[in-house]
Amino acid sequence: MNCNLLFTLPAYIANNALGVSFLHILVVEDDVQMAQLLAQGLREEAYEVDVARDGASALEITRNRSFDVVLLDVMLPGMSGLDVARQLRCRKEDVGVLMLTARDAVPDVVGGLDAGADDYLTKPFSFQELLARVRSLARRSTPKAKNVLECGDLVLELNTFRAFRHGVELRLSFTEFRLLELLVRNQGRIVPRRAIVEGIWGERREVEVNTIDAFVRLVRRKLGDTGSNRLIQTHRGLGYSIGVTK
Secondary structure, eight states, rough: OOOOOOOOOOTTOOOOOOOOOOEEHHHHOHHHHHHEEEEHHHHHOOOOEEEEEEEEHHHHHHHHHHSSEEEESOOSSSSSSHHHHHHHHHHOOEHHHHHHHHOOOHHHHHHHHHHSEEEESSSSSOOHHHHHHHHHHHHHHSOSSEEEEEEEEEEEEETTEEEEEETEEEEOOHHHHHHHHHHHHHTTEEHHHHHHHHHOTTTTTTHHHHHHHHHHHHHHHHTOSSSSSSEEETTTTTTTESSSOO
């Protein structure tokens, strides 16, 4: 089985020793519960997340760190989200800005877009829709070259997070995609469970062994990976691999 990386990784991707990709998101939301829910959900999808509770803090954080996407509430104390967006654009920040607003009147939407937002989402919204908007903004703000991992009949598009097998697109969650990417990048080697946890969830996260096994089962099912000739091999007590025979 031959796995080849084509082209170079896009600029927004930060790579650890195992070559795993991360997006860095800033959540700007003064509602503590909403901010916590958004941050938790995004981190569970393996995004790196910072939180700011007001506009001034958001601008200060973005001076010291770069982000791929900013989730920006319109109604903030002291400085509105519209003002934050304008200042980000005045500073030529190359970041995707998604406005979160309780208002869906046309003047409010136009005002947000004119201020520099790339997209908007009206509260209440589904988390799946939020994830789709985040992925869309990440694609817009990165080079359009098609970054591809190929492994036999499996193709992974790294800058769109899409996977195909036998030419048919697989409906993978972001975490499932990252797991498959990690194994393909390390084709021919056993990837230990601890390396999987650190590569996908981060070294500070405690993840149950059953959680890893559950994600592998999900990916196998979506790959149609059954029988003795499985693409993903289990090495009991060690980890998982692609391209390593037992």
